[in-house]
Structure formats: structure tokens, C-alpha cells
Amino acid sequence: MQLPSFLRGGLVSPFQLRRLGVLGMNARNVHYIARYNDRDKYPIVDDKLNTKRQAKRYRIPVPELIAAFETQPSRTRVMGVIEPLEKFVIKPARGSGGKGILVIVGRDGDEYLKPSGSKVTALDIQRHVSNIHSGLYSLGGKPDRVMIEALVDFDPVFDKYSFEGVPDIRVIVFRGFPVMAMLRCSTHDSDGKANLHQGAVGVGVDLATGKSCHAVQRGIRIDKHPDTEMPFSDLVVPGWQELVRLAASCYEMTGLGYLGCDIVLDRKRGPLLLEANARPGLAIQIANGVGLRTRLEHIEKMDLEQLEKNVEERVAYSMDYFSAPPLV
Amino acid sequence: MSPRAQVYILAALLALMGAGLTIYKNVELGFPLLPGEYRTVWTIEAKVRFNADGGPAKAALTLPRAQRNMEVLGETFSSSGYGFNVIREDDEYRAVWAKRQASGVQSLFYQLDVHQTPGAALEQPLDLSTKVVAPLLGAREQEAVRQAIFSLVGTARERSSDTRTFTSELLTALGDNRNQDRNLIFGYYKDRSFVDVALLVLAAADIPAHRIRGLYLEDDRRRLDPEDLLEIYDGKRWVVFEPLSGSPGVPKNFFIWQRGGKSLLDVEGGRDSGVTFSVISNDVPARDVAMLSTSQEKEALVDFSIYSLPIEQQSIFKLILLVPVGALVVVLLRVFVGLRTSGTFMPVLLAIAFIETQLFTGLAIFVLILILGLWIRFYLSRLNLLLVARIAAVVVTVVILMGAISVVSYKLGIEQALTVTFFPMIILAWTIERMSIVWEEDGPYEVVIQAGGSLLVAVLAWWVMTNRYIEHWTFNFPELLLVLLGFIMIVGNYTGFRLGELARFRQLVR
Numbered sequence: 001m002q003l004p005s006f007l008r009g010g011l012v013s014p015f016q017l018r019r020l021g022v023l024g025m026n027a028r029n030v031h032y033i034a035r036y037n038d039r040d041k042y043p044i045v046d047d048k049l050n051t052k053r054q055a056k057r058y059r060i061p062v063p064e065l066i067a068a069f070e071t072q073p074s075r076t077r078v079m080g081v082i083e084p085l086e087k088f089v090i091k092p093a094r095g096s097g098g099k100g101i102l103v104i105v106g107r108d109g110d111e112y113l114k115p116s117g118s119k120v121t122a123l124d125i126q127r128h129v130s131n132i133h134s135g136l137y138s139l140g141g142k143p144d145r146v147m148i149e150a151l152v153d154f155d156p157v158f159d160k161y162s163f164e165g166v167p168d169i170r171v172i173v174f175r176g177f178p179v180m181a182m183l184r185c186s187t188h189d190s191d192g193k194a195n196l197h198q199g200a201v202g203v204g205v206d207l208a209t210g211k212s213c214h215a216v217q218r219g220i221r222i223d224k225h226p227d228t229e230m231p232f233s234d235l236v237v238p239g240w241q242e243l244v245r246l247a248a249s250c251y252e253m254t255g256l257g258y259l260g261c262d263i264v265l266d267r268k269r270g271p272l273l274l275e276a277n278a279r280p281g282l283a284i285q286i287a288n289g290v291g292l293r294t295r296l297e298h299i300e301k302m303d304l305e306q307l308e309k310n311v312e313e314r315v316a317y318s319m320d321y322f323s324a325p326p327l328v
Numbered sequence: 329m330s331p332r333a334q335v336y337i338l339a340a341l342l343a344l345m346g347a348g349l350t351i352y353k354n355v356e357l358g359f360p361l362l363p364g365e366y367r368t369v370w371t372i373e374a375k376v377r378f379n380a381d382g383g384p385a386k387a388a389l390t391l392p393r394a395q396r397n398m399e400v401l402g403e404t405f406s407s408s409g410y411g412f413n414v415i416r417e418d419d420e421y422r423a424v425w426a427k428r429q430a431s432g433v434q435s436l437f438y439q440l441d442v443h444q445t446p447g448a449a450l451e452q453p454l455d456l457s458t459k460v461v462a463p464l465l466g467a468r469e470q471e472a473v474r475q476a477i478f479s480l481v482g483t484a485r486e487r488s489s490d491t492r493t494f495t496s497e498l499l500t501a502l503g504d505n506r507n508q509d510r511n512l513i514f515g516y517y518k519d520r521s522f523v524d525v526a527l528l529v530l531a532a533a534d535i536p537a538h539r540i541r542g543l544y545l546e547d548d549r550r551r552l553d554p555e556d557l558l559e560i561y562d563g564k565r566w567v568v569f570e571p572l573s574g575s576p577g578v579p580k581n582f583f584i585w586q587r588g589g590k591s592l593l594d595v596e597g598g599r600d601s602g603v604t605f606s607v608i609s610n611d612v613p614a615r616d617v618a619m620l621s622t623s624q625e626k627e628a629l630v631d632f633s634i635y636s637l638p639i640e641q642q643s644i645f646k647l648i649l650l651v652p653v654g655a656l657v658v659v660l661l662r663v664f665v666g667l668r669t670s671g672t673f674m675p676v677l678l679a680i681a682f683i684e685t686q687l688f689t690g691l692a693i694f695v696l697i698l699i700l701g702l703w704i705r706f707y708l709s710r711l712n713l714l715l716v717a718r719i720a721a722v723v724v725t726v727v728i729l730m731g732a733i734s735v736v737s738y739k740l741g742i743e744q745a746l747t748v749t750f751f752p753m754i755i756l757a758w759t760i761e762r763m764s765i766v767w768e769e770d771g772p773y774e775v776v777i778q779a780g781g782s783l784l785v786a787v788l789a790w791w792v793m794t795n796r797y798i799e800h801w802t803f804n805f806p807e808l809l810l811v812l813l814g815f816i817m818i819v820g821n822y823t824g825f826r827l828g829e830l831a832r833f834r835q836l837v838r
Contacts, residue, residue, distance in 0.1 A: 011830040012837045018825075022833050026663060027823035099769060127712050134715030136765060191771075198770065219835050282829075289836060 021294030022285055028258075032296065036175065036257025037278050044254050045276040049093045049145060051254075058253040060246060061272045063264070064150040068093070072133045073146070075126055082125070087151035090125065092132040092144045098195065100137030102128050103166065105151065116164050116191065152272060155265035157238055161185045161203075163227040168194055169205065169243065169263045169271075172280055172292065175307060176251035178244050178318045179295040181205040182287040183237065187217065188227045201225060202287025203232055208323030210240025214289040221289070243271040244319065249311050250276050258296075260284075288324070295322055335821050339814035346810030353618075353805060358445070360614035363800035367617045369401060369610045370545045372583065373439045376593060378601035380430035385597035387436060390586045391421040396445075398583055401620040403440040410436065420586075434598065442583060443617050444545070460536050473516045476509035481533045491535060491562035492576060498533070499558070499574030502526055523556040523571050536561035538588035540568060543605050545581040550606040554585060554592060615804055647680060649802040652809055654679050654789040656816060661785050663819055666826030669785050670762055670778040677752045678782065679789035684750035687790060691783070693748050697729055698779065701760035702767070709764065723757040 017024070023032075044050050055062045066088060067081045082088060082104075090102040104120070106113040112120045129146050131137070138144040158167040165186025172180045182202050189199030196202045201222065204214035212235040215222050224231040237243065247261040250273065260280025263271050285292050298321070309317065329337075353359040358367075376387050391414065394400060405412055410425040425436050480501055488494035502510055502525065517525050523539055530537040540557040557578065558569045568578045578584070586592055595601035637645065654676035661667045669675055682690035704725050708718050730748045737743075759782075767775045792798060801808050825833075 010834060011827070012834045014825045014830060016837050017830070017833055020836055022825075022829075022836055024823070024825040024829050025666065026826065030821065030823045099765075123712060127709075131715050136715050136761075216835065219832070221835065286833065286835060291836065 017291070018293075021291030021297075023282060023292040023296065025282060027293070028282060032174070032258040033279055037259075038255065041255045042278055045256065045259070045278045046096075047093050047145075048091065048095075048147060048275055051273075051276055054253050055273055058249065060249060060253060061266075061269055063089075063152050063266075063272050063274065065147060066150055067148045069129070069133070069146040069148075073129065078126060078129055079122065081148055089149045089151055090128060090132070091147050091149065092137045093147055094138040094142070094144050095132075096137075098193065100128075100132055103151065115166070152264050152274075153267045155238065155267050157265065158183070158185070160228045160230040161201075161225050161232070161235060163187050163225070165190070165194060165200075166264065168274055169237065169265070170280065170284060171244065171247035171261045171263065172284060173247050173251055173259045173261060174296050174299050175257050175302075176248055176309075176311070177299050177314050178207060178248050179299065179322060180284050180288055180290070180292055181207055181244070181247075182284045183212070183235070184287075185225060187225070189217075196283040196287070202283055203235065204284075204288030204290070204324070205237060205240075206324040207244065208319045210237035210243070211235065213324040214287065216286055216289070219286060238265070239270050241315070241319070245311060245315050246271050246273060248315050248318070252311070254278075290324070332821060335817050339817045342810045342814035342817075346807045346812075346814070349807035349810075350805045353807075358614070358618040359804055360618070363796050365614035366611040367443055367614045369441050369443050369612045369617060370583070371439060371441050371608050371610065372543065372545075373437060373606045374603055375606070376425070376434075376436040376438075376595075376601070376603050378434050378595045378598035380427075380432060380434050380598045382429070382431040383597050384426070384428050385430040385434065386424065386426045386595070387434075387598070387601070388425075388594045389423045389436075389438060389603060390592050391423050391438070392440070392583070392585045393421060393587070395584055397578075399443045399445055399617075401441040401443055401617065403438070406437040406439070430597070441620075444581070460531055460534055470516065473513060476512040477529055477532050479509045480507075480513070480529060485533075491560065492567055494533070495530070495535065495558075495560050495562075495567070495569055496574045496576065498529060499526060499569060499571055502529065503572055503574065521556070523558060526558055526571055530558075530560060540584055540588070541586040541592055542582050542584040543607060544579070545583050545607055545609070547607070547609040550604075552605040552607065554603070554605065557582070557584075559587065646799070646803050647683070649806055649809070650683070650793045650799070651676060651680070652812055653798055653802060654793055656812060657789040657792050658785060659816055659819055661788065663822055664826060666828035667781045667785060668778055669782040670759055670766070671755070671782070674755055674759060675782050675785035676789055677755050678786035679793055681750045681752065682786065682790040683794060685747040687787070689747065690751075690790075691787070693733060693751070694783070696733070697726060697751070697756060698760060698763070700729055701726055701756065702764055705760050705764045719757055719761050722760050723753055726753050726756050726760070 044054050049065075049068055052062050052065055066085070069077070085104075086107060087105050089104070092100040095101065102120070102125070103115055104112045104125075105115050108119060110122065112122075112125065114120060132144050132146045135143045152166075154166065161167060161183070162185040167183060167185050169181060169183050171178050182204050184194035184196065185201040185203060186194050187199055187201055191198065194200045196216075199218055201215055201217045203212050205211070206213045212232040215232045217226060223233070243263055243265075247263060250259060250261045251257075254276055256276070256278055258278075258280075260277040262274040262277065264274050266272050282292070306317075354361050374389060376389055378385075378387065392400070405423065407425050409430075410427045412423070412425050414421055414423050416422075423438055480498065484494050484497040484501060488497045501507055502513075502522070504510060513525060513529075517528075520528075527537055527539065537558055537560040540559050541554040542557065543552055543554060556571065558571050559566050560569065561567075567576050569576050570579055593601060593603045655673060658669075658673060658675060662669075662672075678690075678694065681694075684690075685693065701722060705718075705722055708721055713721065730751065730753070733748050763775050763779065766778060
């Protein structure tokens with residue numbers, strides 16, 4: 001039975017969503033995160049310093065770590081580290097949802113420049129470091145560590161698709177199989193941030209080819225970037241196979257069954273793992289215009305033999321099986 | 329077993345346990361399921377009066393024994409200058425007052441509160457003697473009286489099939505003043521009461537019988553004399569008869585004071601003794617009745633519960649027991665609706681504050697403190713303080729704000745705002761801090777969304793928590809928390825869509 005739209009108040013029927021294989025928050029928490037992600041593996045992904053250490057062991061490329069401060073650092077130590085640097089990123093090791101990340105892209109005399117062009121003083125940086133240490137951005141307000149990372153030398157391929165910000169690629173990996181991918185492009189609306197609910201554009205990326213297959217901003221389907229007017233139909237992620245392979249190998253690295261990998265493209269080094277997420281959000285479904293559930297259930301039905309495949313075999317399987325229907 | 333099945337089994341067990349305890353407390357202990365239920369409690373006062381001779385005096389009054397349909401809630405004795413104790417002899421309780429020297433009119437009081445509960449009045453079997461002492465109808469009674477008695481017995485026997493019907497028939501005949509035999513008997517035994525005569529006739533018919541003394545419970549009756557019922561043994565059981573009507577069974581509202589046995593009152597060292605009763609009824613909240621009746625038996629369930637705490641702690645627990653209900657509201661809104669709040673259970677704490685401050689005062693004060701706090705926090709952020717010091721500064725500021733609001737509103741005559749102290753300060757300070765971060769990172773819109781979500785949840789939680797039924801249930805049946813726990817576990821298993829997701833994913837449906 002279908003209610004007329006004005007009675008439903010902009011809501012759709014849950015049965016229809018289910019039929020389309022859309023994954024909801026509750027089902028994600030109960031069926032996937034609770035079942036496939038062991039709690040003792042969380043520290044690997046929840047603390048970015050641990051992630052880096054683990055990535056090194058598994059030879060997964062990550063942005064270069066310049067310094068990490070364990071204790072509340074003195075002014076001179078922080079300044080000593082950032083003084084010679086033009087570009088760098090300061091982030092909390094245990095921040096969630098991109099909170100507390102300060103990106104500096106240049107200098108203007110004594111002041112530092114953010115990607116949006118606004119200026120930050122040395123004192124602001126100090127305060128930010130102190131806030132991170134006191135646990136302002138960490139879960140539960142626990143004291144946190146500060147990381148200073150080299151700014152990724154972004155591949156210019158996305159320059160025209162991202163405004164004032166950092167584009168990154170999120171791949172959902174389930175039991176080692178990449179199942180869905182999206183590119184998050186910041187916009188003027190999103191203030192340079194790659195958060196979809198703040199107005200960033202989510203671009204669904206076809207697992208088989210690395211081509212864009214769908215794009216949305218604030219839940220509405222679009223064809224071109226709102227600021228740069230670039231059509232998404234031309235967008236292809238270079239080195240796609242390698243990128244997907246990197247995402248798939250995060251399964252071995254983290255031991256997490258249900259996982260979101262955030263990857264950036266460096267001009268010289270290729271794809272780098274920015275961070276892994278044990279509780280990846282569901283906006284990727286909106287970006288792709290496709291539900292996740294059917295894909296996850298397909299992998300859940302696999303037998304042991306298929307699950308014991310190595311990274312290459314898994315990537316090949318996913319690229320073949322989860323390719324998007326061609327754009328009309 | 330899969331975790332899901334475990335959850336359902338555990339939830340079912342918890343729910344069964346909680347519901348079972350609740351039903352037990354309701355049915356067996358009489359805790360009312362609905363708030364505002366009242367029960368009638370009868371206060372019966374026995375007044376013993378006698379004229380003391382001047383020497384040692386002693387009065388012994390038979391006390392009522394526990395009976396099924398009457399619950400004794402408490403008893404008090406008042407006897408100025410008298411030594412007092414309760415003795416048990418021959419299966420009877422007797423109150424004994426004694427004094428070395430007493431003269432003039434003496435009044436002694438015994439008072440008890442009883443509550444009528446549904447059920448049969450008397451217990452069977454009773455260890456009462458069934459021996460019949462045949463009345464000596466030979467020498468003293470005239471031949472005519474003897475004939476009349478046997479004639480009555482004979483007629484009743486002819487018109488009946490067993491002891492019960494016989495007794496009914498006999499009592500009816502004894503009550504019928506057109507009956508010649510009956511009139512003859514009562515004419516002879518002028519000084520005896522109806523029940524005395526009935527007992528005599530029953531003894532002549534060889535039926536074990538005795539007297540029951542008691543009172544009809546009616547409101548506001550004074551100086552009542554005890555009334556009598558008859559109890560006869562039909563060969564298997566004791567059956568009570570209302571003597572005048574001859575109908576079997578204990579009349580409604582009849583409180584049995586003494587069943588068989590000795591005299592009601594014995595006085596030594598005094599004359600003109602007598603006992604009179606007065607009865608009044610009170611309507612008492614049903615829970616108090618349940619508490620009184622169970623406190624005597626020290627029911628484990630009540631004794632090891634919050635009722636054993638001092639009243640002051642009980643009132644605190646009354647509030648604490650509402651927290652799980654608030655938590656349930658949060659769970660429902662999170663799992664089924666998907667509302668965003670700042671801090672998962674912060675709305676519950678807010679709701680508790682609202683209970684103390686009243687809703688609208690609470691809302692106004694909360695918004696006021698939040699706005700002022702955010703404003704001050706923005707200034708503090710320019711001073712480059714360490715986080716913990718900054719939050720502490722916000723805490724101090726919040727306290728000062730609360731003080732200021734209290735004083736100013738008091739001067740203005742708005743007493744309600746004085747309740748501001750119930751707000752959890754540390755939580756408020758953290759909320760202000762988090763909100764200011766949200767403001768910096770996600771913009772003021774997100775602050776409004778989160779604060780609004782928190783307030784909405786808090787108001788809903790407040791609304792549920794102040795419901796008089798919910799209040800009644802959580803406090804009087806804390807075991808219902810087990811049911812709630814089971815329910816929360818089942819909700820925790822819900823994997824369907826949230827209401828918010830039906831809007832969020834609507835573009836996927838084309």
C-alpha cells in the first residue's frame with residue numbers, strides 16, 4: 001500500500017528501502033559492526049598513530065608523520081617542529097568525524113594560512129594543540145596525542161572537482177572485499193570540509209573502472225560541481241586498481257570485518273591511507289544511489305573457500321561483481 | 329545460541345520475573361496497581377469500664393485473633409497507671425491490665441486498625457471442642473418447657489435434611505413469635521438472650537455449638553455492645569449462623585472479636601464492669617495499607633526494598649527510579665527516530681532538573697544559561713586557557729549565573745526561578761563547551777539542531793517521567809525495571825530503519 005506523498009511528509013516507506021537493499025543505521029550497528037568488528041581491534045583504527053604504525057608493518061603507504069606529542073608540549077617544542085614547515089596538518093590521534101583537524105597550506109609573514117585563505121596566528125596553533133591534548137576532540141574527553149603530519153601533495157586530477165578543500169576517497173571493505181566507493185569533494189557550501197551533511201558533494205565511484213557513476217549534494221542529484229561547474233561524467237580516478245587494492249589490504253591490517261578506508265591521492269606516491277574507520281557512515285549509499293545491504297549480504301553468503309582468497313583475488317572479484325550499471 | 333536468541337530469552341525471563349513480582353505484590357501484598365486507590369480502614373476501640381473497689385484491680389479482655397478477611401494493621405493500648413501485658417492461654421489472646429490500688433470509675437482502652445480484604449472469614453478446621461454438654465433439663469425446668477424444646481427440635485428435624493438445614497429451621501422457629509412453643513420457652517427464660525436460648529436448644533438437640541462475639545463495622549458508631557453469632561458443628565465443619573435470620577455464613581462487615589471459649593471480659597476487684605466498642609472508618613491510600621499490613625509480617629520483598637529506607641532517602645529514590653524511564657525515552661528516540669542530541673543521556677539529566685523546576689521555568693532558565701554561557705565561553709576562548717581550566721571557568725560562571733538568576737528573580741518576586749539549583753552544573757558547563765566547539769566547526773545551525781534535539785528529548789522524557797502512573801509504578805513496583813530492561817534489550821535488537829532515515833534515503837527511491 002502506498003500513501004500519497006503529502007501524507008508521508010517526504011518520507012519513503014521502509015519496505016521500499018528494504019527492497020532496494022538500503023542499509024539503515026540500526027542494522028549497520030547490530031548486523032555488521034557488532035558482528036564483524038572485534039572490540040580489541042578498535043584501538044588500531046581509533047588511534048591514528050596506531051594506524052600509522054600498523055600500516056608501516058603491512059607496507060601500506062600513509063602520509064608522512066613529522067612529529068607526535070605524547071604529553072602537553074611546550075611552546076618551543078611545537079614551534080620548533082613547525083617553524084621550518086610551509087605546509088602541514090595538525091590532528092588529534094583519537095579525533096572522530098574529522099574533528100580537530102587543522103590544515104595549514106602556507107605562510108604569510110608570521111601568520112599561517114588555512115586552505116580557505118583565512119589566517120591563523122602562532123598562538124591559535126598553540127591553543128589548538130592544547131585543546132587536542134586536553135581531549136576536546138576525543139571520545140569521552142580522554143587526554144589525546146597530537147600529530148603533525150606532512151600535507152599530502154594532492155594529485156591535481158581532482159583540482160577542478162574540489163573547492164578550497166581536500167578530496168578523499170572512501171571505500172567500504174567488507175570481510176576484505178571492497179563493496180562500494182565514493183569521492184568526497186568539498187564545496188563552497190561545505191566550507192572546504194568533506195562532510196556530506198555540511199554540503200560537500202558525494203560522488204559514487206564505479207568499483208570496476210574508477211569512473212564517477214552518480215553524484216549528490218545535500219541529497220539532490222547533480223551532474224556538475226556547484227562551484228567549478230565541472231561535469232562529473234568526465235571524472236576518472238587514476239590508478240584505481242591500486243587504490244582499491246590498498247583499501248582491500250586494510251582488512252588484513254586492521255582485522256576488522258566491516259571497515260571504511262579514507263584514501264587520498266598523492267601526486268608522486270599515489271594512493272595513501274589517511275585513516276580507517278570502524279564505524280563508517282551510510283552516506284555512501286546516497287552518493288552512489290545504491291543500497292549497501294544487497295552487496296554485504298552477497299558476501300555474507302560466501303563459503304569459506306571464497307573468503308580465504310588473497311587481496312588480488314578479492315579485488316578482482318569485487319571489481320567484476322560490484323561494477324555499477326553504465327551511466328545513461 | 330545466537331546472541332539474538334539469547335537477548336530474546338533473557339528479555340523474556342526478565343520480563344516474566346518483573347511481571348511476576350508485580351503481580352505477587354499486587355495480589356498477595358495488596359499493593360495497588362493504579363495510583364490514588366483508597367482503602368477503608370476501620371478503627372475499632374474497645375473501652376473497658378468498671379468501678380474499682382479500692383484494692384488491687386485486674387481486668388482481662390479477650391482480643392481478636394487473626395482472621396482471613398480482616399487484616400489487623402496495628403493495635404494500641406492505653407491504660408494510664410496500669411501494668412499491661414498480653415497473655416496467651418488456651419489458644420486465646422487476652423489483654424490483662426493490672427493495678428495494685430484502684431478506686432472509682434476506671435476506663436481502659438484497646439484500639440486496633442483493621443482492613444477488610446476479600447475472602448472467606450474463617451479458617452477450618454478450628455481446634456474448638458465439639459463436645460456437647462447436654463443441658464440439665466430435668467429437675468429445674470418445668471415439664472412444659474422441656475416438651476416445648478423437644479417439640480421445636482422435633483419439628484425442625486422433620487423439616488430438614490442435615491445439620492445445617494436443621495439449624496436454619498430451628499433458628500427461624502425460635503425467631504417466629506407466633507410459635508406457641510417458642511413463646512413458652514422465651515417466657516420461661518426471660519432473663520436470657522436469644523443466642524443463649526438458641527445454644528440451649530441446640531445442646532438439647534445434641535449439636536455442638538458456641539457463640540461468636542463481634543461487631544458490625546459501620547462508620548461512626550459509638551458505645552456499641554458486642555453482637556453475637558452462632559457457630560455450629562455439622563459433623564465435618566464449623567458453620568456460622570446469623571441467629572435472627574437463621575442464614576448461614578458470616579455477615580458482611582462483621583468483625584469477629586471472640587470465637588467460642590471464655591468470657592469476653594473478666595474483672596477482679598471491681599464491679600459494674602462492661603466493655604463497649606466504637607467504630608470509625610478512614611479512607612487511607614491503598615499503598616499505606618499494603619505497607620502497614622506487610623511490615624508486620626516483614627515480607628522479604630518489602631523489607632529488602634527501598635521502603636526500608638528512611639523517608640528522605642525514599643524521596644531521592646523516587647527520582648532515581650525515574651531515570652531508567654528517561655533512558656528508555658532516549659533509547660526509543662535514538663533507535664526509532666534518530667534524533668541528534670548533545671551527549672547521549674544529557675537530556676535525562678535535563679528532564680530531572682525540569683521535574684524539580686517545573687517545565688517552563690526550567691526551559692527558560694536552561695536556554696538563558698546556555699546563551700549566556702556560550703557568550704562567555706567565546707570570550708574565554710580568546711584568553712588562551714588550557715581546556716580543563718577553561719571548563720572550570722565555565723563551571724564557575726554557570727554557578728555565578730545561577731546565583732544571579734536566583735537573586736534577581738527573587739527580588740522580582742518570581743520564586744519559581746529559585747529552583748535553578750537543580751541543574752547539573754558540570755553537565756551544563758560541558759554542554760556549553762561542546763556546543764561552542766560545534767559552533768566553531770559545524771556552524772550555529774548545528775548548535776540549534778543539537779540543542780533543539782536535546783531539549784525535545786528532555787521535554788518528552790520530562791513528560792513521561794512526570795506521568796502519575798509512571799511515577800506510581802516505578803516507586804511502588806521497582807521490579808518493573810526488569811521488564812523495562814528486557815524491553816530495552818529487545819529494542820536494542822531492532823535493525824529496521826529509523827524515522828529520520830526514511831527522509832534521508834528518499835532519493836534512493838526513484
